[in-house]
Amino acid sequence: MAPPSPYPGTLKAESFANWQPGILLFIVAFLGFWLSPIPQVQDTDAKYALLVSHRLLTSGQMNLDPFFPEAAGQKDDWRIERAGSHLYYFFPPGTSFLSLPFVAVGKLLGRSIVSPEEKYLFQVEQQLQTAIAAVLMAFLVAIFFLTARLVLPLSWSCIVALGAGFGTQVWSTMSRGLWSDTWGALLIGVALLILVAQEVHGRRMNPVLLGTLLAWSYIVRPTYSIHIAAITVYVWLFHRRLIIRLVLTGACWLIVFVTYSWIHFHTFLPSYYSPGRIKFDGFGVTLAGNLISPSRGLLCHVPAVLLVAGLVIYYWRELRWQRLVGLAGIVVAGHLIVHSSPQGSLGGGCFGARYTSGLVPWFVLCAVLALDAMRRSSSRLPRLALATCAFLLALGVGINGRGAMARETWMWNSDFDLHPWKMWDWKHPQFLAGLNRHRFPQPFSRPRDESILRAVRSKSFFGSVGAGQSKPSAG
Structure with missing residues (x-):
């Protein structure tokens, strides 16, 4: 009771x-x-999530083949994976499914993610994503x-x-x-x-x-x-x-x-x-x-x-x-x-x-x-x-x-692959970016423990950032 x-x-x-x-x-x-x-949205896992919604809404399909005709050229985009002869969004489809009503309303209001020429419009997706996320x-x-x-x-x-x-x-x-x-x-x-x-x-x-x-x-x-x-x-x-x-x-x-x-x-x-x-x-x-x-x-x-x-x-x-x-x-x-x-x-x-x-x-x-x-x-x-x-x-x-x-x-992420040690830089954390004159590269005091060194050297420890990265940030 x-x-x-x-x-x-x-x-x-x-x-x-x-x-x-x-x-x-x-x-x-x-x-x-x-x-x-x-x-x-740009250079994050979220990109293409609403493109999948649009594809499902207009054709009933989940693959993104029409928007990436040169499949070989997408090998460096961690958000795209191949399954058989088709290309799919790598990350979970739940966001794309649940966002369908919002994408449908956006399309009715003239804010379609895909142009009449069937071209992907990233700026529109970004605007829709930020509006939906705010709601x-x-x-x-x-x-x-x-x-x-x-x-x-x-x-x-x-x-x-x-x-x-x-x-x-x-x-x-x-x-x-x-x-x-x-x-x-x-x-x-x-x-x-x-x-x-x-x-x-x-x-x-x-x-x-x-x-x-x-x-x-x-x-x-x-x-x-x-x-x-x-x-x-x-x-x-x-x-x-x-x-x-x-x-x-x-x-x-x-x-x-x-x-x-x-x-x-x-x-x-x-x-x-x-x-x-x-x-x-x-x-x-x-x-x-x-x-x-x-x-x-x-x-x-x-x-x-x-x-x-x-x-x-x-x-x-x-x-x-x-x-x-x-x-x-x-x-x-x-x-x-x-x-x-x-x-x-x-x-x-x-x-x-x-x-x-x-x-x-x-x-x-x-x-x-x-x-x-x-x-x-x-x-x-x-x-x-x-x-x-x-x-x-x-x-x-x-x-x-x-x-x-x-x-x-946000720009703090741009050179992260080149300077991964800044993840542990207490003098210049990400939330203070722009409030100091610090610019990379700078010498960092490295951890003495070899196990820490090995872990921090691993790219998978930090995830991928920036354009053209080959590894996913694992969602």
């Missing part, structure tokens, strides 16, 4: 007044994301607000939603183009809203809807299988009456996806989904990079994570839904393990901690529950601690704002 809601009737669907702040936050977030000038991430901000509103009062819910929207990778990465995490984080965010509503208000979750959200998160990005497995086990442990329908829903979608793969690639799963792509040589170094690299580390780019962790630890005994926080901890650990393989690299040509973008909804969940415990606790944080919390949140907004607003942070 779920515990009674601490704020009975806080979020009633029949009361439009309760939804007005969420709508306002959506508008504010959309404008902030849409007006941010730095797109992340999706604004919707995610609204989802964060609704999740927080189940537990917290209005003011705190707004702070959580805006802090998560502008102080994390939501602004600096996922709103800049259709990375696979753009759709993935949104799907997981909605799934967590369903879980929180079940736990807090006792609202019976819809296992078919939850199973569909989880299945599509896998189709969008296979590393979300960690999230899927954890949530499925959670439902089995605490809501066992729903597990059969949840699993059957996921199985149905998996059958559809396997059928798609067999038709196009004659394999059960596309090559991107192969477990063999994950190897753990140099695991420790890559894990450190994902956490503390000055240009790719989670803790360096989203310092509010330290705030959330501190609040959870400090108020652990007062947490009313500890099992949800435990679920989040398992997912965070599993996500970091999977992404700390050389095949996972450190995100390639991107800004900041891209590979932990999918964890943002989980951090929001922990923040909401920790703030609820803080508000009810008789043990108040000292003023210095509160000031530190505000500083960390503002710092995250400033750092991620540079990724969305400052062109120099």
Whole structure:
């Protein structure tokens, strides 16, 4: 039996007044994301994602043969792979499928990705991608607000939603183009809203809807299988009456996806989904990079994570839904393990901690529950601690704002293959690009440990950036 809601009737669907702040936050977030000038489509994994959508919409085909007639000339484009006699987009097709309605609307409005002469128009795709990403991430901000509103009062819910929207990778990465995490984080965010509503208000979750959200998160990005497995086990442990329908829903979608793969690639799963792509040589170094690299580390780019962790630890005994926080901890650990393989690299040509973008909804969940415990606790944080919390949140907004607003942070990637050591250069991190006069090359102090040297020398450790790279950045 779920515990009674601490704020009975806080979020009633029949009361439009309760939804007005969420709508306002959506508008504010959309404008902030849409007006941010730095797109992340050119020379990234996201390029061609909407071209696949257009191809599917107009011809029912998934291959990109008409746009790359000289197949041999595409061997250096990591986004294109050959399957039999056809050329396909290498990265997961989930983004292309889910973006079909947006591409259809764009086509009706005269913003077609392909010209009447059947020429690919990259600039149009880039404009569509940034607009779609802005809409999706604004919707995610609204989802964060609704999740927080189940537990917290209005003011705190707004702070959580805006802090998560502008102080994390939501602004600096996922709103800049259709990375696979753009759709993935949104799907997981909605799934967590369903879980929180079940736990807090006792609202019976819809296992078919939850199973569909989880299945599509896998189709969008296979590393979300960690999230899927954890949530499925959670439902089995605490809501066992729903597990059969949840699993059957996921199985149905998996059958559809396997059928798609067999038709196009004659394999059960596309090559991107192969477990063999994950190897753990140099695991420790890559894990450190994902956490503390000055240009790719989670803790360096989203310092509010330290705030959330501190609040959870400090108020652990007062947490009313500890099992949800435990679920989040398992997912965070599993996500970091999977992404700390050389095949996972450190995100390639991107800004900041891209590979932990999918964890943002989980951090929001922990923040909401920790703030609820803080508000009810008789043990108040000292003023210095509160000031530190505000500083960390503002710092995250400033750092991620540079990724969305400052062109120099994107140009920082251009010579990365020539100067890979700058990944660990604490004097000139990516988020400060353009604020100093530093230019490469410069001598860097190299790590003394030979295992670190070998790992850092590996291109797969960093991923590929820039035009004409032959290796994928591994999504």
